[in-house]
Amino acid sequence: NAGVTQTPKFQVLKTGQSMTLQCAQDMNHEYMSWYRQDPGMGLRLIHYSVGAGITDQGEVPNGYNVSRSTTEDFPLRLLSAAPSQTSVYFCASSYSLGSPSYEQYFGPGTRLTVT
Amino acid sequence: AQKVTQAQTEISVVEKEDVTLDCVYETRDTTYYLFWYKQPPSGELVFLIRRNSFDEQNEISGRYSWNFQKSTSSFNFTITASQVVDSAVYFCALSEAPYSGTYKYIFGTGTRLKVLA
Numbered sequence: 001n002a003g004v005t006q007t008p009k010f011q012v013l014k015t016g017q018s019m020t021l022q023c024a025q026d027m028n029h030e031y032m033s034w035y036r037q038d039p040g041m042g043l044r045l046i047h048y049s050v051g052a053g054i055t056d057q058g059e060v061p062n063g064y065n066v067s068r069s070t071t072e073d074f075p076l077r078l079l080s081a082a083p084s085q086t087s088v089y090f091c092a093s094s095y096s097l098g099s100p101s102y103e104q105y106f107g108p109g110t111r112l113t114v115t
Numbered sequence: 116a117q118k119v120t121q122a123q124t125e126i127s128v129v130e131k132e133d134v135t136l137d138c139v140y141e142t143r144d145t146t147y148y149l150f151w152y153k154q155p156p157s158g159e160l161v162f163l164i165r166r167n168s169f170d171e172q173n174e175i176s177g178r179y180s181w182n183f184q185k186s187t188s189s190f191n192f193t194i195t196a197s198q199v200v201d202s203a204v205y206f207c208a209l210s211e212a213p214y215s216g217t218y219k220y221i222f223g224t225g226t227r228l229k230v231l232a
Contacts, residue, residue: 033220040124042206042224050218058219090160100210100218101148101167106160 001026006091006107013081013114021076021110023091030096032074033104036060036087043090049074050096081114088112117142119209121223128197129231136192136226138207144168146212149183149190154204154225163205166190197230204228 007022033048045058049068065077092104118141128134151163174181178195207223
């Protein structure tokens with residue numbers, strides 16, 4: 001199993017550009033989520049999904065969109081990049097079965113810089 | 116609302132010292148889950164332990180041990196005889212079991228542990 005994969009690993013954007021961060025998992029996990037990690041702020045939840053077709057907002061959703069058309073994929077879209085979105089982005093997945101009792105598996109992260 | 120507090124931003128110890136990382140949580144639910152993750156300098160996030168709210172037994176895994184106390188809403192992590200390879204950022208996290216079917220994991224801000232040789 002590849003686990004959770006994220007592409008790209010590094011990205012530089014100019015203010016106002018849009019892009020999609022890709023996330024895929026091959027573990028048939030129902031639950032997937034996106035976090036951003038900033039110095040001193042820990043991991044903050046952007047959006048999450050408990051299954052295909054179901055998404056919800058986390059703590060810091062503004063400026064980001066998600067969709068979940070398949071169990072495997074959970075892309076994160078930046079609509080109009082801003083310097084405040086410079087961060088490291090992690091995708092994660094876990095078993096669900098309707099319960100948040102399972103640990104999350106994390107991808108390697110995407111380091112995004114917006115100039 | 117859910118909240119996880121890791122008040123220790125950074126801790127430095129000398130190798131072979133014991134160190135405890137604190138985690139205090141807030142939740143309104145009676146059923147919830149607590150987690151610890153490790154983020155070494157390479158950047159990946161590694162799962163260490165899961166504990167549910169009904170199991171207050173302490174757990175030991177090698178040099179690692181965890182102390183869960185519902186009375187103080189704490190889930191502390193102790194490393195015994197620390198080693199340089201323990202240098203990392205450690206995150207505590209909380210999730211609740213809602214009735215609505217959707218749920219979130221909430222992370223603390225992390226504690227950076229530096230183990231000096």
